[in-house]
Amino acid sequence: MLSKKLSATSWQDRLFDLVVYVAITIVTIATLYPFLNVLAISFNDSTDSIKGGITIFPRVFTLKNYETIFAFSGLMTGLKISILRTVIGTILGLISASMLAFTLSRVDFQARKFVSTFLALTMYVSGGLIPFYILIKNLDMMGTFAVYVLPSLVSAFNVFVIRSFIDGLPYALQESAKLDGANDFTIYWRIILPLTKPALATIALFLAVGQWNAWFDTYLYNGSKDSLTTLQYELMKVIQSTTTNADSFRGRNMTQVMAQISPESVKMAITIVVTVPILIVYPFLQRYFVKGMTLGSVKS
Amino acid sequence: MKAITEKKQLEPKPKAARFWPIFSQQKYLYMMAMPFVAWAFVFSYLPLWGWTMAFQKYKPGKSFFEQKWVGLQYFRELFHDEQFYNALRNTLAMSIMGLLAGFIIPIIFAVLLNELRLQTLKRFVQTVSYLPHFVSWVVAAGIISKMLSTDNGAVNDLLMSLHLISEPIQFMAKGNFFWGIVTVSDVWKETGWNTIIYLAAISGIGPELYEAARVDGASRLQQVRNITLPGIRTTIIILLIISIGHLISIGFEKQFLLGNNLVRDYSQTLDLYALNYGLGMGRFSFGTAINIFNSVVSVFLLLLANGIFKKITKESII
Numbered sequence: 001m002l003s004k005k006l007s008a009t010s011w012q013d014r015l016f017d018l019v020v021y022v023a024i025t026i027v028t029i030a031t032l033y034p035f036l037n038v039l040a041i042s043f044n045d046s047t048d049s050i051k052g053g054i055t056i057f058p059r060v061f062t063l064k065n066y067e068t069i070f071a072f073s074g075l076m077t078g079l080k081i082s083i084l085r086t087v088i089g090t091i092l093g094l095i096s097a098s099m100l101a102f103t104l105s106r107v108d109f110q111a112r113k114f115v116s117t118f119l120a121l122t123m124y125v126s127g128g129l130i131p132f133y134i135l136i137k138n139l140d141m142m143g144t145f146a147v148y149v150l151p152s153l154v155s156a157f158n159v160f161v162i163r164s165f166i167d168g169l170p171y172a173l174q175e176s177a178k179l180d181g182a183n184d185f186t187i188y189w190r191i192i193l194p195l196t197k198p199a200l201a202t203i204a205l206f207l208a209v210g211q212w213n214a215w216f217d218t219y220l221y222n223g224s225k226d227s228l229t230t231l232q233y234e235l236m237k238v239i240q241s242t243t244t245n246a247d248s249f250r251g252r253n254m255t256q257v258m259a260q261i262s263p264e265s266v267k268m269a270i271t272i273v274v275t276v277p278i279l280i281v282y283p284f285l286q287r288y289f290v291k292g293m294t295l296g297s298v299k300s
Numbered sequence: 301m302k303a304i305t306e307k308k309q310l311e312p313k314p315k316a317a318r319f320w321p322i323f324s325q326q327k328y329l330y331m332m333a334m335p336f337v338a339w340a341f342v343f344s345y346l347p348l349w350g351w352t353m354a355f356q357k358y359k360p361g362k363s364f365f366e367q368k369w370v371g372l373q374y375f376r377e378l379f380h381d382e383q384f385y386n387a388l389r390n391t392l393a394m395s396i397m398g399l400l401a402g403f404i405i406p407i408i409f410a411v412l413l414n415e416l417r418l419q420t421l422k423r424f425v426q427t428v429s430y431l432p433h434f435v436s437w438v439v440a441a442g443i444i445s446k447m448l449s450t451d452n453g454a455v456n457d458l459l460m461s462l463h464l465i466s467e468p469i470q471f472m473a474k475g476n477f478f479w480g481i482v483t484v485s486d487v488w489k490e491t492g493w494n495t496i497i498y499l500a501a502i503s504g505i506g507p508e509l510y511e512a513a514r515v516d517g518a519s520r521l522q523q524v525r526n527i528t529l530p531g532i533r534t535t536i537i538i539l540l541i542i543s544i545g546h547l548i549s550i551g552f553e554k555q556f557l558l559g560n561n562l563v564r565d566y567s568q569t570l571d572l573y574a575l576n577y578g579l580g581m582g583r584f585s586f587g588t589a590i591n592i593f594n595s596v597v598s599v600f601l602l603l604l605a606n607g608i609f610k611k612i613t614k615e616s617i618i
Contacts, residue, residue: 012519012520012521013519013520016415016519016520016521017415017417017520020412020415020416021416023412024412024413024416024425027409027425027429027491028425028428028429030488031428031429031431031432031488031492032428032431033454034443034444034446034447034454035431035443037446037447037454038443038446050451052451052452052457053452054452096336096339099332099333099336100332100333100336102332103329103332103333104333106329108326109326109329109333110319110322110323110326111329111330111333111334115333115336115337118337118340118341119336119337119340121344122340122344122345124599124602125344125345125348125595125599126344126347126595127344127346127347127348127349127350127351127591127595128347128574128588128590128591128592128594128595129571129574129575129578129579129587129591130350130353130574130578130579130584130587130588130590130591131347131348131349131350131351131353131588131591132347132350133579134350134353134360134584135342135343135346135347135350137360139342150343151343153336153339153343154336154339154340183328184326184328184329184332185328185331185332188332209434212436213434213435213436213437213438213439214436215436215438216553232436232438232439235438235439235442236438236557239438239441239442239445239557240557264446267442267446268446271439271442271443274435274436274438274439275435275439278434278435279431282430282431282434283427286426286427286430290496290500
């Protein structure tokens, strides 16, 4: 009787396993295929692509699509500004969040409660799009690089994630440094910052991805400023343009260039250029962000 | 700073006398914290002051005192605008669809992932599933419209080759598809990412429970139903309540990027409405009224969700 029961169970289990594997395979393909398809088209000859039928391998391999898009001045400026805002925004964001987190982790800090509440409230209150737009306008930040890093400088969530990490460090380290005559800033810079690295790695990833992926601030504040365009914004313009003409693109010899390759191939090639940096970075940081996500959600 | 001074006066004298000595001792802490208090004041609290615009006939370039007060005129205009009800409907429809799909599917996916026996395969699938979360909505929208396109789009190609349809469907041009497209796009982009918390919760379930179940002859499906799902029950409830709190704040990014003029009646959310009919037309006061409506409703939902949460767990998420 027992053996009968066991075999019934294992038959069910095998079916269950089959369902699991089929479902997982479908999900994986559905996630990965669009990227591979775009990649293949971006490396495929643009007149050949129009015929369709390209799946995950290029049919007529070419680098011409990439050569062409890199000839656009808009794309090169966008690349430069995107890299700049990612680097500067991440560094400033890390310093601000960790500095604030350090002061909030100090139980003896007399303004601690006030600062902490003042900051926490920012997670729940939002003036909305238009008051914020007017604020940026009144601050004379339209058409500046600062609009990319300053308004998003501090995120209360990041501060609290780092603080809960600092709370886990032994306070004795700070006390002994104090006895050696170190001031609070030195303690932060020399002791806390190096020890907080794992938490900072997570936050850095979030900040960098956020900066790299941002497009709306360019659209809203710097849309008419060619020298401050970003890659995402350039891509957005290409994707939004349903017409096949070239007005969505800046740069010299545009009509000539677009005559050479189809807008579809342009879209795909730029998409890849925008996506590749993320593809390179995130698998290596996976360990950190998984930890950071779980930590943040438990504490908040 | 104001809060501190007020507090100081309330407290007994000896403590007040101690404020300045400690202040000078902690001057570095103050120097490290106060710039950010000022920052938060400017970028988070000043926009709230901007809400006054909704009650004025706001003209750029004039000072606050030169603006003309109009009372609730813009709110009356708003509540008489058909577009507003359309935007409200779209916001609610897409947020509820997003809530249901974005809540149920990650749980299923996490359970499925957990059932994969090959650890390397599991890690590979996980890594792949995080990928769409890290690309921008611009990239995602571009890829999605390519996949759904009528010329050589993968979805139409697949449906054609299965003979389910005889000619390509114009997904992006039909309004009644739009809510579904947004929901599916969101699921495609965020499911992998949203499983992280569930997987962490599942890994916290003791293996001895599964062993005991196996000894009792429970099938894998029974184990999922009786051990895994009850084991992550609390996590499920917490995340459900949090997402109810964020129900109406779905923003406009997806709708802006995936939408077009053909589907506007289905794509315009409250935020997009404020962007198009407020900012886009220079009607700052009207747009601010929309933003205020949106913010007030979301704070109300958040408080409501927190209230429910408190009742259940005796803890606050705010």
